[in-house]
Amino acid sequence: MQAPAQLIGSSSSFLDAVERASAAAALNRPVLVIGERGTGKELIAERLHRLSPRWGGPLISLNCAALPENLIDAELFGYESGAFTGAQKARSGRFEDAAGGTLFLDEIATLSAAAQERLLRVVESGELTRIGSSKPVRVAVRPVGATNEDLPRLVDKGRFRADLLDRLSFEVVTLPPLRERAEDIAALSEHFARRMAAELGWRRFPGFTRSAQALIEGHDWPGNVRELKNVIERSLYRWADDETPVGRIILDPFESPWRPASLPGTGQAVVKIDPTGQASAMPAMDHASIADLRAAVMRYERDVLLAALERCRHNQRKTATALALSYDQLRHCMKRHNLLANEIEAKAEK
Numbered sequence: 409m410q411a412p413a414q415l416i417g418s419s420s421s422f423l424d425a426v427e428r429a430s431a432a433a434a435l436n437r438p439v440l441v442i443g444e445r446g447t448g449k450e451l452i453a454e455r456l457h458r459l460s461p462r463w464g465g466p467l468i469s470l471n472c473a474a475l476p477e478n479l480i481d482a483e484l485f486g487y488e489s490g491a492f493t494g495a496q497k498a499r500s501g502r503f504e505d506a507a508g509g510t511l512f513l514d515e516i517a518t519l520s521a522a523a524q525e526r527l528l529r530v531v532e533s534g535e536l537t538r539i540g541s542s543k544p545v546r547v548a549v550r551p552v553g554a555t556n557e558d559l560p561r562l563v564d565k566g567r568f569r570a571d572l573l574d575r576l577s578f579e580v581v582t583l584p585p586l587r588e589r590a591e592d593i594a595a596l597s598e599h600f601a602r603r604m605a606a607e608l609g610w611r612r613f614p615g616f617t618r619s620a621q622a623l624i625e626g627h628d629w630p631g632n633v634r635e636l637k638n639v640i641e642r643s644l645y646r647w648a649d650d651e652t653p654v655g656r657i658i659l660d661p662f663e664s665p666w667r668p669a670s671l672p673g674t675g676q677a678v679v680k681i682d683p684t685g686q687a688s689a690m691p692a693m694d695h696a697s698i699a700d701l702r703a704a705v706m707r708y709e710r711d712v713l714l715a716a717l718e719r720c721r722h723n724q725r726k727t728a729t730a731l732a733l734s735y736d737q738l739r740h741c742m743k744r745h746n747l748l749a750n751e752i753e754a755k756a757e758k
Contacts, residue, residue, distance in 0.1 A: 415451055416599055417592035421584040426455070432579040433459035438531065440516075440576050441554040443583030446634030449554040450514065452581055456552055457510040465509025470502050472523075473515035480523045481539055485530070491540025503536055506549045516553035516576075517562060521569070528572045551576065586629040586636060593625050596633060600640040601654070610650035617655040619747055623714060624657060656718055665719065710745040717747070 415426055432439050433456045441449045441456075450469070457467040475483055486501030502511055519527065530536045531551055535544040553576050562568035586593065597616070605613035616624065620643075629635050639659055647654045698704045712731070720726040728738035742748050 414599070415448070415455065416596055417589055418595070419584070419589040419592050422589050422592060425452070425581055425583050428579070429455050429581045430459055432456065432581070434461070435578075436461070436550055437578035438551045438553070438576045439578065440559070440580045441552065441583065442556070442559075442580060443554075444556050444585050444632055446632030447583040447585060448633055449583060450512065452583065453510070453512040453552045453554060457512075457550075460510070460550065462509050462550060466506055467510050467512065468502050468506035469512040469514060471514045473518040477520050477523065480519065481526065484523075484527070485536045486538040488538050488540035491538070495540070498538070501536070501538070503530060503547045503549055504545065507547050508549075510550045510552055513551060513553045515555060517555040517557040517559060517568060524569045524572050528569060528575060531572070531575045586632040590625065593629075593636070594621070596636055597621075597624050597640050600637045601644055604641040604644045605650065608644065608648075608650075612650060613644075614650055615653045616657075617653045619714075620653070620655050620657050623659075627659065655722060658718075663719065706745075709741070710747075713741055713745060713747060 417423070417426075429439070429441075429452045439456055441452045443449050453469075454467060457463060470483060472480070481487075482499075482501065484501045484503055486499050486504055487495050489495060489498045513527075530547070534548065535546050537544050559568055559573050559577075563570045563573055586596075598613075601616070602613045624636075624640075631638075639657060642658045642661060643654055643656065646658055647656060713727075716727045716731050717724075720730055724738055724742075725735055728735045731738065733741070739748070
């Protein structure tokens with residue numbers, strides 16, 4: 409059996425969610441897992457399964473958003489031979505596959521009204537009927553649903569069945585976003601970095617520079633833990649040096665001097681350096697939320713410096729040219745923003 413994935417974190421909000429899932433695991437009742445994308449909903453579903461009396465049975469997953477409406481019935485409930493064109497032999501559905509275990513229904517809010525009704529019947533009665541058959545099949549399955557939507561609000565809007573929500577919400581585990589788990593970011597980034605270093609065949613993980621660590625811990629992580637994992641792994645892969653602390657964090661893999669400009673209205677902040685070495689800033693600030701002008705200007709200046717340093721691979725002379733500054737002016741700006749970490753200087757001058 410595959411080893412369970414690790415749940416890493418010590419923040420109180422995260423531990424509360426894990427504790428709630430652990431307590432609910434022992435009961436043979438449906439559970440809903442709510443959280444933004446990348447918060448680890450599938451890991452909580454795995455924990456619910458492995459800590460339950462059904463741990464010896466299968467854990468079957470289905471992403472409800474990945475299937476068109478006409479295939480949902482076949483995937484969930486199965487079909488008999490000849491039930492429709494192309495059904496050359498009978499096939500069990502995910503409910504039957506999960507018999508004696510757990511069925512994880514990810515993105516459950518995307519199910520159509522018709523699919524929700526059919527799902528409700530199975531959850532209520534414990535019986536299903538394959539497509540093309542008239543014989544009901546009993547299934548003993550624990551359903552675990554997951555979504556990043558506010559299901560009670562969808563009920564109010566008529567987009568989700570209230571009776572299905574009642575059936576599925578015996579317990580609800582809501583996962584905090586990573587921005588609310590600031591104390592966990594360092595531990596998570598270290599974990600992902602060490603795993604990636606081993607995968608790359610490095611003798612050791614040399615750590616991050618202070619500036620890189622500050623960038624990691626200061627980012628909002630809208631994609632949560634999944635985004636953090638991708639960024640850390642990508643940054644180590646591109647750094648390709650197991651002797652020097654990682655000093656360049658690749659937040660955006662699409663960033664390039666030749667990247668097409670952002671479309672109007674995207675709200676995306678871009679510092680674009682063209683092939684001639686000139687830099688132009690395209691800010692996207694929420695001006696109405698600014699209460700301290702000096703702090704906002706300082707924060708923006710620091711973001712521009714960090715972006716330019718990354719694009720110039722921390723070569724300070726190239727960065728100064730790109731920003732139309734003298735070398736001494738750039739050094740003065742970096743000092744003002746505490747960006748003159750010894751590790752970065754050593755890497756840049758190498």
